[in-house]
Amino acid sequence: MKTIEDFNFEDKKALIRVDFNVPLDGEFNVTDTSRIEAATPTILKVLEDGGSAILMSHLGRPKGQVNKDMSLSHICEKVSEIVGVQVKFVNDCVGAEVTKAVTELQNGEVLLLENLRFHAEEEKGDEAFAEALSKNGDIYVNDAFGTAHRAHASTTIVANYFAENRCFGYLLAKEIKAIEKVMQTGEKPVTAILGGAKVSSKITIIENILDKVDNLIIGGGMTYTFVKAKGGKVGDSICEDDKMELALNILKQAEAKGVKIHLPVDVLAADAFDNNANTQFLDVNEIPDGWQGLDAGPQSLEIFKKVILESKTILWNGPVGVFEMENFANGTISIGNFIDEATQRGAFSLVGGGDSVAAVKQFGFEDKVSYVSTGGGAMLESLEGRTLPGIAAILG
Numbered sequence: 001m002k003t004i005e006d007f008n009f010e011d012k013k014a015l016i017r018v019d020f021n022v023p024l025d026g027e028f029n030v031t032d033t034s035r036i037e038a039a040t041p042t043i044l045k046v047l048e049d050g051g052s053a054i055l056m057s058h059l060g061r062p063k064g065q066v067n068k069d070m071s072l073s074h075i076c077e078k079v080s081e082i083v084g085v086q087v088k089f090v091n092d093c094v095g096a097e098v099t100k101a102v103t104e105l106q107n108g109e110v111l112l113l114e115n116l117r118f119h120a121e122e123e124k125g126d127e128a129f130a131e132a133l134s135k136n137g138d139i140y141v142n143d144a145f146g147t148a149h150r151a152h153a154s155t156t157i158v159a160n161y162f163a164e165n166r167c168f169g170y171l172l173a174k175e176i177k178a179i180e181k182v183m184q185t186g187e188k189p190v191t192a193i194l195g196g197a198k199v200s201s202k203i204t205i206i207e208n209i210l211d212k213v214d215n216l217i218i219g220g221g222m223t224y225t226f227v228k229a230k231g232g233k234v235g236d237s238i239c240e241d242d243k244m245e246l247a248l249n250i251l252k253q254a255e256a257k258g259v260k261i262h263l264p265v266d267v268l269a270a271d272a273f274d275n276n277a278n279t280q281f282l283d284v285n286e287i288p289d290g291w292q293g294l295d296a297g298p299q300s301l302e303i304f305k306k307v308i309l310e311s312k313t314i315l316w317n318g319p320v321g322v323f324e325m326e327n328f329a330n331g332t333i334s335i336g337n338f339i340d341e342a343t344q345r346g347a348f349s350l351v352g353g354g355d356s357v358a359a360v361k362q363f364g365f366e367d368k369v370s371y372v373s374t375g376g377g378a379m380l381e382s383l384e385g386r387t388l389p390g391i392a393a394i395l396g
């Protein structure tokens with residue numbers, strides 16, 4: 001696996017695919033700079049070697065049309081501030097003006113190209129567009145994990161034009177190693193905690209990780225499809241009746257593979273999907289009509305705690321309750337605390353994919369787990385066992 005560490009960028013122009021798809025407020029201020037910060041070590045390595053950096057990214061969904069609201073010019077000052085160098089900007093990502101700006105770029109300088117997705121060819125993975133992009137640098141560096149699951153021109157196809165001179169940036173390399181640690185090389189026991197709303201959106205992940213984990217904790221809305229399939233009463237809880245057979249099949253597969261499945265035994269149930277609803281703790285198998293399970297109960301959390309504290313490798317994807325509502329956030333916060341404790345005792349913990357990252361940030365667990373993945377969809381596809389096109393393109 002070639003990373004940025006394998007290259008010396010002296011007198012070289014690094015064409016870096018970053019993920020600067022950052023949130024902007026009504027006045028075009030960047031409201032969350034974490035993606036810019038995440039790409040900074042890669043940019044600095046190029047500059048410190050004595051090279052220059054050409055940054056390319058998408059922002060929003062302009063659908064192939066120029067849309068000034070989604071111009072990367074809005075974030076140029078913020079990038080300059082974080083990287084510590086006055087970043088230059090050019091109005092397009094291919095064409096004569098870009099070629100001129102790239103040619104004039106000096107060692108130690110940074111150039112930000114305009115939004116790639118102003119060209120419909122980007123998302124189509126167009127060869128000619130990718131070739132035009134490739135003219136903007138000597139070495140291609142992919143540091144955008146968030147788009148590594150897309151076979152777009154700048155994330156995948158462009159790599160073909162840099163046969164030897166292509167590599168992963170620090171961020172992407174870290175993501176790949178973290179996933180490997182959980183899925184292949186993790187110290188046992190390995191435990192996955194899967195929550196979230198629906199079985200249907202997690203089924204491929206569950207099937208893939210059954211070969212890799214010793215324990216699987218299932219929480220959140222997914223719980224009730226399993227419980228009902230096993231003959232329990234779930235009341236008005238979220239439940240996918242058409243997935244019950246699948247749920248039973250998963251339990252059977254797990255048993256055959258020696259994977260222990262831990263489902264909640266009790267839940268905090270509410271009489272409405274509302275933070276201020278009436279609540280009571282109930283046996284997970286005995287939820288009456290008019291009530292729905294919205295968080296894990298105390299006995300369940302005790303069981304989960306024991307499993308998590310005994311684990312050496314932990315993967316967490318998906319909240320175990322409706323954490324957006326304060327009164328149903330306790331289960332998810334508790335899971336975060338258990339993982340924090342296990343991590344302090346030497347376990348490797350990875351949080352990634354969808355809402356679990358939002359939960360981790362909201363409750364301040366970001367610095368307490370070993371690694372928080374930056375790519376929602378890309379992480380989910382990795383956990384499903386797919387080779388991401390952006391990663392495959394570098395590996396060749």
Ligand code: AMP
Binds near residue numbers: 295319323
């Ligand atoms: P996902 O994006 O699949 O990880 O799903 C996350 C969503 O699942 C969050 O918005 C949670 O509020 C929701 N969720 C978790 N537990 C439950 C539950 N018991 N009932 C309904 N929704 C839930």
